[in-house]
Amino acid sequence: MGLVFQYKRAVMEAGDEILKLEGKCGVSGGVQDMYGEDKATEDQLVTPWAVSVASGQILLRDPRYNKGTCFTEKERDAFFLRGLLPPVIMSQEDQEKKLMTNLRNYEVPLHRYMAMMDLQERNERLFYKLLIDNVEELLPVVYTPVVGEACQKYGSIFRRPQGLYISLKEKGRILEVLKNWPVKAIQVIVVTDGERILGLGDLGCQGMGIPVGKLSLYTALGGVRPSACLPITIDVGTNNQKLLDDEFYIGLRQKRATGEEYAEMLEEFMSAVKQNYGEKILVQFEDFANHNAFELLARYRTTHLVFNDDIQGTASVVLAGLIASLKVHGCTLADHTFLFLGAGEAGTGIAELIALEISKRTNSPLEENRKKIWLVDSKGLLVSSRLESLQHFKKPFAHEHEPVDNLLDAVKAVKPTVLIGTSGVGKTFTKEVVEEMSSLNEKPLILALSNPTSQAECTAEEAYTWSKGRAIFASGSPFKPVEYEGKLHVPGQANNAYIFPGFGLGIIMSGTVRVHDDLLLAASEALASQVTEENYEKGLIYPPFTSIRKISANIAAKVATKAYELGIASLLPQPRDLVHYAERCMYTPTYRNYR
Numbered sequence: 001m002g003l004v005f006q007y008k009r010a011v012m013e014a015g016d017e018i019l020k021l022e023g024k025c026g027v028s029g030g031v032q033d034m035y036g037e038d039k040a041t042e043d044q045l046v047t048p049w050a051v052s053v054a055s056g057q058i059l060l061r062d063p064r065y066n067k068g069t070c071f072t073e074k075e076r077d078a079f080f081l082r083g084l085l086p087p088v089i090m091s092q093e094d095q096e097k098k099l100m101t102n103l104r105n106y107e108v109p110l111h112r113y114m115a116m117m118d119l120q121e122r123n124e125r126l127f128y129k130l131l132i133d134n135v136e137e138l139l140p141v142v143y144t145p146v147v148g149e150a151c152q153k154y155g156s157i158f159r160r161p162q163g164l165y166i167s168l169k170e171k172g173r174i175l176e177v178l179k180n181w182p183v184k185a186i187q188v189i190v191v192t193d194g195e196r197i198l199g200l201g202d203l204g205c206q207g208m209g210i211p212v213g214k215l216s217l218y219t220a221l222g223g224v225r226p227s228a229c230l231p232i233t234i235d236v237g238t239n240n241q242k243l244l245d246d247e248f249y250i251g252l253r254q255k256r257a258t259g260e261e262y263a264e265m266l267e268e269f270m271s272a273v274k275q276n277y278g279e280k281i282l283v284q285f286e287d288f289a290n291h292n293a294f295e296l297l298a299r300y301r302t303t304h305l306v307f308n309d310d311i312q313g314t315a316s317v318v319l320a321g322l323i324a325s326l327k328v329h330g331c332t333l334a335d336h337t338f339l340f341l342g343a344g345e346a347g348t349g350i351a352e353l354i355a356l357e358i359s360k361r362t363n364s365p366l367e368e369n370r371k372k373i374w375l376v377d378s379k380g381l382l383v384s385s386r387l388e389s390l391q392h393f394k395k396p397f398a399h400e401h402e403p404v405d406n407l408l409d410a411v412k413a414v415k416p417t418v419l420i421g422t423s424g425v426g427k428t429f430t431k432e433v434v435e436e437m438s439s440l441n442e443k444p445l446i447l448a449l450s451n452p453t454s455q456a457e458c459t460a461e462e463a464y465t466w467s468k469g470r471a472i473f474a475s476g477s478p479f480k481p482v483e484y485e486g487k488l489h490v491p492g493q494a495n496n497a498y499i500f501p502g503f504g505l506g507i508i509m510s511g512t513v514r515v516h517d518d519l520l521l522a523a524s525e526a527l528a529s530q531v532t533e534e535n536y537e538k539g540l541i542y543p544p545f546t547s548i549r550k551i552s553a554n555i556a557a558k559v560a561t562k563a564y565e566l567g568i569a570s571l572l573p574q575p576r577d578l579v580h581y582a583e584r585c586m587y588t589p590t591y592r593n594y595r
């Protein structure tokens with residue numbers, strides 16, 4: 001009987017991996033295992049990890065190794081499964097077909113989400129097979145928009161905990177908490193503090209649905225193996241009174257820690273992560289409020305391998321759409337005038353990356369290019385007379401202009417060719433706004449990026465109808481195709497899910513040690529280059545998600561290539577064919593045979 005590990009199995013794998021990678025031995029002659037027991041002195045506390053071969057019920061209850069009715073006769077004998085399963089032996093394809101039929105029978109989207117989460121906890125490979133093979137159908141279930149509702153109701157749909165919860169109660173002991181996670185060979189962490197969950201605001205500890213969802217996309221879309229992914233929620237309290245009053249709320253029942261207490265918590269977390277997983281652990285910050293997000297990124301980007309998906313991933317995906325759309329407009333990026341509704345993480349992140357790309361393309365100063373980009377926040381257009389009171393990330397975009405206090409007037413004043421919604425507020429691209437954009441532009445480019453669907457600045461139908469079928473439209477959450485005057489318009493999904501899985505894969509597979517802006521630009525170019533003539537004809541500026549694994553492999557290869565060029569990739573020698581290498585690195589969900 002072969003090795004099928006039960007609990008803590010990855011400790012052994014991690015040990016093997018480390019041996020392979022570093023060939024080191026512990027001080028007392030043993031293997032230098034990842035938890036350091038062999039390095040511990042006799043009086044230090046150690047964790048009593050045990051490794052055994054799973055069989056019987058334990059094997060069936062282990063999501064990583066369970067195959068349900070797919071276990072063969074031979075495996076049923078070898079692993080003491082006889083009688084624990086019905087006699088039928090199904091193929092994985094039949095299991096998939098059955099589950100998709102069941103899922104489609106649920107009318108309530110949240111029930112589909114719950115069924116998918118149950119599957120993930122029961123049979124991981126089947127979960128990923130479903131997600132990969134039916135990506136367009138299931139992405140909206142495990143990701144936006146349904147994940148938003150799941151987070152709002154997380155307390156009541158909560159069954160088995162997923163991911164790692166680190167609360168203020170654990171301050172001072174975060175390293176210890178990390179060590180409780182059974183897998184040591186982690187490559188990506190997605191962490192949130194739950195303060196800005198999509199456009200739904202502060203959902204505290206219930207934000208866990210986001211790291212869990214993002215990491216399932218790392219695996220399904222980017223091929224990073226599930227065991228290498230760790231979702232984390234840092235619970236520093238919540239200012240959401242409804243949650244604080246909810247008797248079933250799962251998080252700390254206190255107002256958010258701020259200032260020094262918050263900074264210390266995050267500092268301890270970041271140090272513990274590096275100490276436990278080493279230099280090359282990729283930490284993705286997700287859905288932090290902007291008053292912390294920019295600061296965390298600035299503080300850790302030079303010392304840790306960190307990436308803020310809302311600032312950087314979003315910027316990269318939007319830039320890709322803009323680059324792709326240049327073919328439609330027959331112009332250059334520098335010819336455009338951009339107007340944003342929303343000047344937070346997503347808005348200013350995108351704005352900065354556009355300015356950087358124009359600078360690189362035209363060899364012109366960044367400040368000059370920022371002048372082509374205008375942003376509106378909750379108080380109106382960013383203009384120089386507001387400079388003093390603006391947050392630091394808005395200041396570079398406060399241009400000379402009269403104050404303008406609403407979007408419609410801003411459109412009239414700025415005359416943008418591109419309108420981008422990053423406000424988190426639904427229905428803000430009104431009929432008048434879209435009509436004004438359409439009177440200014442033959443093919444107005446309108447991106448309603450806010451999530452989930454309820455917060456979209458406008459719907460696809462509104463964009464096409466109000467622009468009389470002329471808009472090029474994409475949104476953060478998916479919309480169905482719209483028929484307008486006999487022509488079918490297919491809206492694209494401008495969502496960072498196009499970028500982070502391939503981007504992360506590129507970083508991991510090349511051993512890149514820091515995230516550099518040029519890597520984001522490389523990812524944008526890689527994504528843009530994969531839009532086909534057929535896609536353009538349908539009105540798309542993004543390729544469809546159905547080919548996302550291929551897209552991710554190409555993004556990974558371009559990101560890795562750039563990292564090698566910059567000298568920040570540590571895997572040497574550089575693989576010759578990076579696309580092929582990326583594809584080979586990718587996790588596939590077909591069942592393995594057990595011996």
Ligand SMILES: NC(=O)C1=CN([C@@H]2O[C@H](COP(=O)(O)OP(=O)(O)OC[C@H]3O[C@@H](n4cnc5c(N)ncnc54)[C@H](OP(=O)(O)O)[C@@H]3O)[C@@H](O)[C@H]2O)C=CC1
Nearest residue numbers: 198199342343344345346377378423424450451476495496
């Ligand atoms: N499609 C995608 O891939 C992504 C989408 N998003 C979505 O973008 C949205 C914003 O996220 P993020 O940038 O992180 O959030 P932030 O909180 O950082 O920024 C929101 C911005 O919108 C402004 N705003 C709020 N209400 C209004 C209003 N009524 N009129 C004009 N401006 C307004 C805020 O103004 P002020 O500064 O004055 O408060 C702020 O500048 C969310 O819905 C999120 O889901 C985010 C990341 C990726």
Ligand SMILES: CC(=O)C(=O)O
Nearest residue numbers: 198287310451495496
């Ligand atoms: C997509 C995403 O990251 C967000 O809406 O926050």
Ligand SMILES: [Mg+2]
Nearest residue numbers: 286287309310
């Ligand atoms: Mg996000």
